[in-house]
Amino acid sequence: MKRGALGLAAAAMAAALWGAPAAERAGSADRVFVGGRIWTGDPARPAAEALAVRGPTVLAVGTSAEMRALGGEGTDVVDLHGRLVVPGFVDGHLHLLGGGFALEQLRLDDDFTFAAVAARVRKWAATHPRKPWVTGEGWAYAAFPGGLPTRAQLDALVRDRPAFLGSYDGHTAWANTVALRLAGITRETKDPPGGAIVRDDAGEPTGTLKEEAMSLVERLVPKPTPLEKEQAWTRAVAQAAGWGLTGVQQAGIDEDDLAVLARVLDAQPRLRVYAALHMEREPTPEALARQDALRRRYSSGLLRVASIKGYVDGVVEAHTAAMFEPYPGGGTGLPNYSQGELDRTVAAYDKAGWQVLLHAIGDRGIDMALTAFERAARANGTSGRRHRVEHVEVPRTADLPRFRADGVIASTQAMFPYPNQNHLGVYVPTLGPERAKRALAFKAIDDAGAVQAFGSDWPVFTAEVVRGIACAVTRTTVDGVPAGGWEPSQRLTVEAALRHFTRDAAYAVQAEASTGVLAPGLAADLVVLSPDILRVPPERIHETKVLLTVLGGRDTYRAARF
Numbered sequence: 001m002k003r004g005a006l007g008l009a010a011a012a013m014a015a016a017l018w019g020a021p022a023a024e025r026a027g028s029a030d031r032v033f034v035g036g037r038i039w040t041g042d043p044a045r046p047a048a049e050a051l052a053v054r055g056p057t058v059l060a061v062g063t064s065a066e067m068r069a070l071g072g073e074g075t076d077v078v079d080l081h082g083r084l085v086v087p088g089f090v091d092g093h094l095h096l097l098g099g100g101f102a103l104e105q106l107r108l109d110d111d112f113t114f115a116a117v118a119a120r121v122r123k124w125a126a127t128h129p130r131k132p133w134v135t136g137e138g139w140a141y142a143a144f145p146g147g148l149p150t151r152a153q154l155d156a157l158v159r160d161r162p163a164f165l166g167s168y169d170g171h172t173a174w175a176n177t178v179a180l181r182l183a184g185i186t187r188e189t190k191d192p193p194g195g196a197i198v199r200d201d202a203g204e205p206t207g208t209l210k211e212e213a214m215s216l217v218e219r220l221v222p223k224p225t226p227l228e229k230e231q232a233w234t235r236a237v238a239q240a241a242g243w244g245l246t247g248v249q250q251a252g253i254d255e256d257d258l259a260v261l262a263r264v265l266d267a268q269p270r271l272r273v274y275a276a277l278h279m280e281r282e283p284t285p286e287a288l289a290r291q292d293a294l295r296r297r298y299s300s301g302l303l304r305v306a307s308i309k310g311y312v313d314g315v316v317e318a319h320t321a322a323m324f325e326p327y328p329g330g331g332t333g334l335p336n337y338s339q340g341e342l343d344r345t346v347a348a349y350d351k352a353g354w355q356v357l358l359h360a361i362g363d364r365g366i367d368m369a370l371t372a373f374e375r376a377a378r379a380n381g382t383s384g385r386r387h388r389v390e391h392v393e394v395p396r397t398a399d400l401p402r403f404r405a406d407g408v409i410a411s412t413q414a415m416f417p418y419p420n421q422n423h424l425g426v427y428v429p430t431l432g433p434e435r436a437k438r439a440l441a442f443k444a445i446d447d448a449g450a451v452q453a454f455g456s457d458w459p460v461f462t463a464e465v466v467r468g469i470a471c472a473v474t475r476t477t478v479d480g481v482p483a484g485g486w487e488p489s490q491r492l493t494v495e496a497a498l499r500h501f502t503r504d505a506a507y508a509v510q511a512e513a514s515t516g517v518l519a520p521g522l523a524a525d526l527v528v529l530s531p532d533i534l535r536v537p538p539e540r541i542h543e544t545k546v547l548l549t550v551l552g553g554r555d556t557y558r559a560a561r562f
């Protein structure tokens with residue numbers, strides 16, 4: 001019999017209530033996986049053919065005969081038939097709630113022509129006639145001539161109600177005329193601080209809203225009900241388990257959502273969530289006390305709060321990532337802080353014992369983040385805080401050694417170099433040739449000795465880990481484009497990509513003492529994959545399927561065919 005999640009839970013409960021016989025507790029495994037290939041991620045014992053689990057932890061790793069010998073009566077013996085087992089995947093940066101909504105929203109992620117976008121918007125509007133708004137996300141700049149959409153294009157698709165659609169990176173939105181009118185946006189409306197209402201030559205709003213200008217319309221969109229939010233969290237947690245994830249860094253959450261997520265994880269204990277609170281600018285003692293109370297409330301179990309997330313800059317496509325040299329057409333981006341403000345903010349959190357995650361994409365933004373971390377360490381005399389730069393897209397080559405020297409983690413996203421039309425048609429030309437060469441340079445980051453943790457930034461890209469591994473290894477689309485890969489010198493081996501999604505990401509979420517590798521005494525968080533991702537040709541990696549996900553010894557996902 002294969003023991004499922006409930007079986008183990010019941011066994012654990014029985015043991016807690018009545019106590020298990022001492023001999024059995026000392027001797028036998030609850031479950032042994034035999035006849036496979038175990039990639040442990042543990043340098044002390046990198047490979048094995050079998051693994052034994054007792055309760056929530058790995059009991060032993062070794063040969064099939066050795067592991068079978070650890071079994072007793074009632075031990076569940078799983079024959080892997082040669083399949084690969086790896087440590088449970090950890091996503092170093094994602095947004096579960098947005099991902100949960102994305103799973104059932106209008107999504108435009110794979111539409112790289114206007115015709116494809118138009119067809120999908122029209123279809124969604126037709127199949128959701130009672131939705132008061134047409135909302136969705138994921139459009140690529142490359143789908144629009146000139147790189148930005150217009151309200152006239154959207155009016156032709158949705159005329160009867162407001163429509164408001166976000167770009168795939170969440171930094172730009174596309175509104176139709178009804179939505180602009182509801183928001184009172186006219187040629188007289190001033191740009192809000194930190195945002196821009198894009199206008200045509202005559203000064204009329206075109207329907208594109210950048211950064212903070214998005215909120216002029218966004219605040220009118222009906223908010224999801226508490227029930228809809230809870231359902232979205234639940235969907236996201238279930239889907240994450242289906243992708244082989246056992247741990248994730250939630251990159252930003254507020255107090256209300258923490259309470260909902262805690263309830264969801266109580267009811268469905270399928271994922272370890274390491275959640276970052278939102279950074280406050282030069283936080284007051286009251287703000288720090290409030291955030292510390294949340295840290296103490298969520299300090300054990302599946303949901304933990306130990307980090308703070310802030311934004312130093314924006315994104316490349318919107319020209320808001322902070323750069324040393326101008327974008328084509330001018331401008332060097334929008335840092336959200338002066339260096340002084342950032343230094344004081346980071347130092348305050350560092351002093352209060354927080355791990356700080358700073359979104360920084362442009363070379364100037366990354367330098368600002370590293371500088372703030374260095375100054376905080378000097379001012380407070382702290383070390384080993386494991387602060388992180390999120391995204392690290394266009395660092396100066398000379399800044400890479402600072403990650404290792406400062407003990408700062410490079411938190412990168414494996415799918416960000418995915419060379420689709422948006423990437424090759426907008427992202428790369430926006431950077432220009434010199435910057436493009438050093439963009440998303442995963443191999444250079446590894447070679448500089450930094451700890452590099454992979455994530456997805458779901459729903460920006462899918463959090464399906466095998467897709468991320470495929471992209472980091474091939475730097476092509478799933479169709480093999482461009483041949484040989486985009487900037488192929490930055491391709492990684494499958495093992496390096498696996499390490500970044502397991503051990504290194506576990507280190508980045510401060511959980512490496514209990515997860516991230518498969519070794520005796522550590523959590524039994526593991527994934528069974530097929531085919532063997534270490535042996536298939538690179539162009540077939542993305543076809544790899546997750547057959548089983550185990551979290552703390554309990555199944556959180558099992559494919560029908562396993």
Ligand SMILES: [Zn+2]
Nearest residue numbers: 093094251457
């Ligand atoms: Zn993010």
